[in-house]
Amino acid sequence: MSLVVVGSIAFDRVKTPFGEREHLLGGAATHFALAASFFTEVRMVGVVGEDFGDEEFETLHSRGINTEDVEVVKGGKSFFWHGEYGYDLNDRKTHDTQLNVFENFEPKLSDAAKECRMLFLGNIVPSLQSRVRSLCKKVEFSALDSMNLWIETAHDDLVEAIKAVDVAMLNDAEIRQLTGEPNLARAARKIMQLGPTVVVAKQGEYGAALFTGDTFFALPAYPLETVLDPTGAGDSFAGGFLGYMDAHESHELSDDAVLRRAMTYGSVMASFNVEEFGTERVHKLTSDEITERFRQFKQITHFEEIPFKQPAGTTR
Numbered sequence: 001m002s003l004v005v006v007g008s009i010a011f012d013r014v015k016t017p018f019g020e021r022e023h024l025l026g027g028a029a030t031h032f033a034l035a036a037s038f039f040t041e042v043r044m045v046g047v048v049g050e051d052f053g054d055e056e057f058e059t060l061h062s063r064g065i066n067t068e069d070v071e072v073v074k075g076g077k078s079f080f081w082h083g084e085y086g087y088d089l090n091d092r093k094t095h096d097t098q099l100n101v102f103e104n105f106e107p108k109l110s111d112a113a114k115e116c117r118m119l120f121l122g123n124i125v126p127s128l129q130s131r132v133r134s135l136c137k138k139v140e141f142s143a144l145d146s147m148n149l150w151i152e153t154a155h156d157d158l159v160e161a162i163k164a165v166d167v168a169m170l171n172d173a174e175i176r177q178l179t180g181e182p183n184l185a186r187a188a189r190k191i192m193q194l195g196p197t198v199v200v201a202k203q204g205e206y207g208a209a210l211f212t213g214d215t216f217f218a219l220p221a222y223p224l225e226t227v228l229d230p231t232g233a234g235d236s237f238a239g240g241f242l243g244y245m246d247a248h249e250s251h252e253l254s255d256d257a258v259l260r261r262a263m264t265y266g267s268v269m270a271s272f273n274v275e276e277f278g279t280e281r282v283h284k285l286t287s288d289e290i291t292e293r294f295r296q297f298k299q300i301t302h303f304e305e306i307p308f309k310q311p312a313g314t315t316r
């Protein structure tokens with residue numbers, strides 16, 4: 001079992017209607033790795049500055065995450081993102097993005113990273129996603145995330161990156177924007193025609209949908225009464241999804257039942273992530289809590305088929 005993630009490792013400043021935090025451990029690779037670490041061995045590929053200290057590394061190491069492929073740039077500053085959410089938590093404003101050491105990020109993969117079986121290409125420049133994908137020759141299952149910025153400024157490179165992965169895991173709005181197709185089912189099909197056999201459409205507080213060649217599955221988001229910070233929900237979802245897939249044999253990776261459970265573990269991890277700011281909730285999560293919420297997902301999405309009887313005297 002080995003899962004590699006490449007993506008941002010950051011300090012986030014986040015404001016929501018429920019509070020504000022100045023110096024949160026964040027970044028797509030961080031949220032992904034913490035979630036996936038409950039299911040498998042995770043190796044992060046990324047870059048940080050000297051401000052990324054023992055405390056931050058300890059948060060990752062305490063979950064068994066391998067950071068040998070995280071480059072520390074001497075005298076550099078880590079990626080910084082400042083965002084704000086209103087009462088509609090699906091709607092966020094970016095106040096500031098300071099790329100810092102991330103600006104000249106050139107992923108350098110150790111031999112161990114190149115040997116990985118599973119790969120998650122977090123939201124970075126699409127040409128770098130393609131480069132990392134091509135370095136990992138033994139990958140059996142790979143997934144990719146992106147964002148509107150790359151759809152607008154590097155569309156063709158993003159299409160090339162998508163061609164090389166098994167799963168495109170994007171927000172529903174991004175799937176529509178990328179394909180120029182307003183109907184989500186048709187848009188997902190267009191993406192599958194490029195190469196991926198699976199498309200996952202993340203729909204924020206409405207959950208997530210899974211499209212494969214001939215099946216469809218969807219889950220609502222877990223009905224939480226307390227959501228403090230949605231940052232990283234998508235990456236936590238991806239971490240739960242790929243982490244769970246890594247616990248399976250090669251012939252099971254296209255099994256619809258396995259993919260459905262991966263969707264559920266993804267939704268479970270996303271639901272925990274948003275309960276507190278940054279990585280605070282996932283950091284103190286237990287496997288028992290994950291198992292319990294998985295069961296609750298089964299319960300809230302289950303229904304019996306009871307044949308409908310036409311009441312006497314009514315017409316068809």
Ligand code: AMP
Binds near residue numbers: 231233236
């Ligand atoms: P998500 O909420 O899943 O979109 O991911 C949130 C994380 O992405 C935050 O922790 C940010 O540090 C990071 N982030 C924000 N903007 C960017 C960007 N342009 N490139 C890479 N990562 C970013």
